Amino acid sequence: MSCVSRIIDVKESLWKDNEERAARLRNSLRSRRVLMVDLMGSPGSGKTSLLLETLRRLPASLRAAVVEGDLDSTVDAEAVEKAGWTAVQVRTGGFCHLDAAMVGSALETLGFGSGGMGTGEPPFDLVFVENIGNLVCTAQSDVGASLRVAHLSRPEGDDKPLKYPVMFRTSDILVLTKADYDEVLTAGxxxxxxxxxxxxxxxxxxxxxxxxxxxxxxxxxxxxxxAACLIDETRGYRRSP
Ligand SMILES: Nc1nc2c(ncn2[C@@H]2O[C@H](COP(=O)(O)OP(=O)(O)OP(=O)(O)O)[C@@H](O)[C@H]2O)c(=O)[nH]1
Ligand SMILES: [Mg+2]
Structure with a gap:
């Protein structure tokens, strides 16, 4: 076997391992009626800003927590905590996306049990995962969420679905952020x-x-x-079998 095919095999098996773990995590959270939402998009597309506005609009009866992914900082987790919400920071140390194992560890820290897959009454009803700012790899890595939300800000340009189709193909919801920007400089x-x-x-x-x-x-x-859509999603999820 050549080196190249061995590298491809290892990559495929890593993706497969992740997919299996993500499916187990999703099923476990579903059985405990917990909705986990994966927030994805380019760096600076407005994920944290929208998340903070969303959290403010949730009813007090909904227990929400945040898993923040970053290469190397705690900036967003600190902002979430400062606003009065529980947050756990995952620092990937250079890795460009979160995976199910990383998110499972963060859920364990939040009190969801081993690997995030414990049993019994969960500590939160709704968990937001703010993924690493990246329009490519995050779309390919399943973190175990049941709702995948892509963010695209106006300054990034309207050509992004053409250039990065996987993100738009695999998401459940797209939020076009920064609607206050009218004009965008187009390349050339x-x-x-x-x-x-x-x-x-x-x-x-x-x-x-x-x-x-x-x-x-x-x-x-x-x-x-x-926010109303998200609250509806959570209520529907908590009612679903
Ligand atoms: N004009 C305008 N600016 C916004 C809006 N939302 C966010 N911003 C600004 O855009 C910048 C990036 O916002 P963030 O919320 O930090 O973006 P992010 O996607 O969380 O960024 P990373 O976590 O670094 O990937 C900040 O300067 C925000 O103040 C908006 O709706 N309109
Ligand atoms: Mg952010």
């Missing part, structure tokens, strides 16, 4: 409006079931609607 051209219609059309082609929200943490646009 003049400033042009961000074409949300084109994004919707490109996404419909990739993933007809994708639900799309538009939000702005600056003006408040769409925040209540987005």
């Amino acid at each position: 051209g003049p400033a042009a409006p961000f074409d949300a219609g084109a994004v919707r059309e490109r996404c419909r082609f990739l993933n007809p079931a994708l639900r799309i929200f538009e939000t702005s943490c600056r003006t408040g646009t769409g925040l209540d609607e987005w």
Whole structure:
């Protein structure tokens, strides 16, 4: 066997191991009626800002916690804790995405039992995982969440579904963030409006079931609607068999 095929085998087996662990984690959380949400998107797309606005809008009866993923800082976890919520930081030390084992360890720290897969009454009903800022690898790595939310900010441009289709194909929800930005400089051209219609059309082609929200943490646009959707998801999840 050549070196190259051995490398491919190892990679495939690592992905497979992760997929199996993620499926077990998802089933375990589901059986305990816990909704875990994977928040993905480029660095700076507005994940933490939207998360903080979302947490503020949750009813007090919903016990929520946050797993923060970063290469090497505790900035976002500190911001979440400062706002009064429980957060656990996973520092990947250079790894570009979270995987099910990392998230399982974080859940264990939150009190979900060994590898996040204990039994009995869970300490939280809703867990947000803010993944590493990355539009590529995070889309390919299953962390065991039942709801996958992609974030795309207007300044990133409306061509992203064309260039990074996996993220848009594999997500359940897309949030178009920073709706307060009107014009975006296009590569090699003049400033042009961000074409949300084109994004919707490109996404419909990739993933007809994708639900799309538009939000702005600056003006408040769409925040209540987005939070209401998430609250509905959690309630439905807690009722589901
Ligand atoms: N104008 C505007 N700026 C925003 C909005 N949301 C976030 N920002 C700004 O965008 C920058 C990045 O926001 P974050 O929430 O930290 O983005 P992030 O995706 O969590 O970033 P990473 O965790 O580093 O990947 C900050 O300066 C925010 O203040 C918005 O709706 N409108
Ligand atoms: Mg962040």
